[in-house]
Amino acid sequence: MAAFGTVFMPKMALATYENQAWANASIVPSDKLELHPGAHVLHYSSTCFEGLKAFKHEDGSVNVFRMDANIERMAQSTDLLFLPSIDKQQLGDMIKEIVALYADEVPAPPGSMYIRPTHIGTEPSIGKAAVSSETSLLYVLLSPVGDYFAGGVKPLRLLLEENGMRCAPHMGMIKSGGNYASALGPIARAKNECQADQVLFCPNGDVQETGAANFILIDGNEIITKGLDSSFLHGITRDSILTIARDLGMTVTERDFTVNELIERAQKPGTEAALSGTAAVLTPVGTLIHNGEEITVGSGEPGATTLKLRQALNDIQWGKAEDKFGWLHKI
Template structure:
């Protein structure tokens, strides 16, 4: 293993080749044992279903260095469950939860020197994914599959600390009413590239997607989940079959209720009733929380707490959850898996 020469403080959220990744193959009805390999290139058939029919899905989670020098994963069992939901939706073979967690553990352990030091604000991002491979030209499930996990050290999503950003409402739909919006498949992200680019060209960080049936309710914010804090301190987040169930969001709901004593509700959030919220944010693995300064809709621009400052409740939620992830705040039972 070469010594790692990384400027941890200036890491960005981008690909860096690390030493090892995990690969397992599904063939003749079962997964093989899986192994760590050094090569970061996959060799697959030109007829693989992943290339033609979108038979592929992925996950994202992180490993953290604690103050005491331990390395820990945050709720990997939830990522395993969510990946199996995606796999089932695409008629791909499920991955046993123990296998998924073991693969993540192996990859972190093998790339231990790439786990950024405590206090740098950086983390080790893991990307488990599964693809349909083999010779197949008909529209049907693949004969074989690959399950892989690679890792990349990434910097904090925000270089200048937690800062509010602005969003505009997309004219495009992210997912169909009974489509694949609730699972983590590549097609959802391919569909979001154009609306994202349109939003950025208008000067916004990203776009907000409304429900595909009525276009009256907020569903997702770019590739993240929405939450709002009402004037009487309730944590509200949208409820819909088309929303990807964010592990960060469900963790924040728990933190809001159990750590901050707030009321929590999953319910419809109407785009024309934004004034019920004094603060708002988007949440996901990469950034944890992106505070929302304001939202543009039909020519009107609604500002929440401030376009410059992060609201106090949003900051408290962020500090508590990142505190749990880095081992500075006691975690709920079962949330942390130590890498040994």
């Protein structure tokens, strides 16, 4: 199986914004884009994107998971970046059209069709360092993906970083490429220096998020995770996991918590930690690395609650459990 996100369907949906209006979307080859070398996105990072999935059920139907939530977040990212506002209905239609075109190519569970809507500023002006792009391009790529845990569930090692941030605080809730770029250096250093899989950014001791996922701590029947603010991404998988946890009778606490509290709780027997995101759903964390010391989270192995929550979400996505929250959109 090819690496996650490296195989693409040969066509994509695309729409352009010019002269204060969106053109009708079209289906075009997905192997290239034509951009002026002075395009705003290439110089000033006017770009945002989303990640969501379509799943094939046993009855052969194809269902997109939480499309409406992803479209709302993309509209929010677009507006916070001062890109031309998207037409949410148009984007929904683009997603449905391109997924329907490749419905037969959607892998069966545990595989899925990864959907990547992307919005970029295209105005050719290198003089607009402090001004937004007046033209843009919106497209929807598809990438069939296999089982993220094909090699087995391996608990992650996280470096706790108290001196740096993933991105500028006012950019945190925007799903923008620049935020991921700013985290690449710290993640690469963490991998080289202490064999960490990811960095958990904790500026001034405030536990926030990793370079590409939200963080949750499970202490008995309680989930603890940072309360939503503008400094970090409002993950849709995070919201889904918390919703399921509440439905299962767990206590969900969204609040600020410190590195010291995290380390103290992590060492208690039975404590679990995990990262939530579209690709891996919920990935267990086995080790925290802090000031050169390695702290084992609970047993250091994937926790029963983490695996139960992940399975509960997968069962809804795969059509094996009731969609009681109305998250699936049948194509």
